Amino acid sequence: MKLFAAGVVEQIENPPAYLTRCARNLLVSHARRRASAHIVTCPIDEGRDAPAPPEQMWGIEEGDIRRVYRRTLLAMPRKTRRIFLMHRLKCMTYAEISEQVGIGYGGVEYHMTRALARCRRTASVHRL
Numbered sequence: 001m002k003l004f005a006a007g008v009v010e011q012i013e014n015p016p017a018y019l020t021r022c023a024r025n026l027l028v029s030h031a032r033r034r035a036s037a038h039i040v041t042c043p044i045d046e047g048r049d050a051p052a053p054p055e056q057m058w059g060i061e062e063g064d065i066r067r068v069y070r071r072t073l074l075a076m077p078r079k080t081r082r083i084f085l086m087h088r089l090k091c092m093t094y095a096e097i098s099e100q101v102g103i104g105y106g107g108v109e110y111h112m113t114r115a116l117a118r119c120r121r122t123a124s125v126h127r128l
Contacts (some may be wrong), residue, residue: 072122083112
């Protein structure tokens with residue numbers, strides 16, 4: 001309608017293609033208006049501190065837990081710590097640890113029991 005009112009229809013070389021493009025542009029504009037109508041904005045009050053996101057707090061707590069358990073591991077006897085880490089970090093079985101360390105299966109169980117007891121005590125003291 002705007003083209004006819006402006007009197008420029010005669011100057012268009014390919015009217016069907018031009019009208020198709022106009023219709024497409026109108027649909028895109030309409031869709032953009034509808035999408036932007038659903039956007040909700042809230043003013044930011046720069047005078048207030050934003051609360052810390054929970055992820056930040058989790059990172060701090062994780063660091064605290066790691067430090068406590070690192071101290072616990074370092075306080076273990078060397079052989080107990082080695083066996084505990086072989087089982088927990090390297091996912092080795094008691095039989096594999098027994099063979100590699102050169103002690104019996106029962107010895108591995110003994111050291112694992114000691115290590116786990118220390119971890120439990122640490123957790124209860126620090127409420128982890």
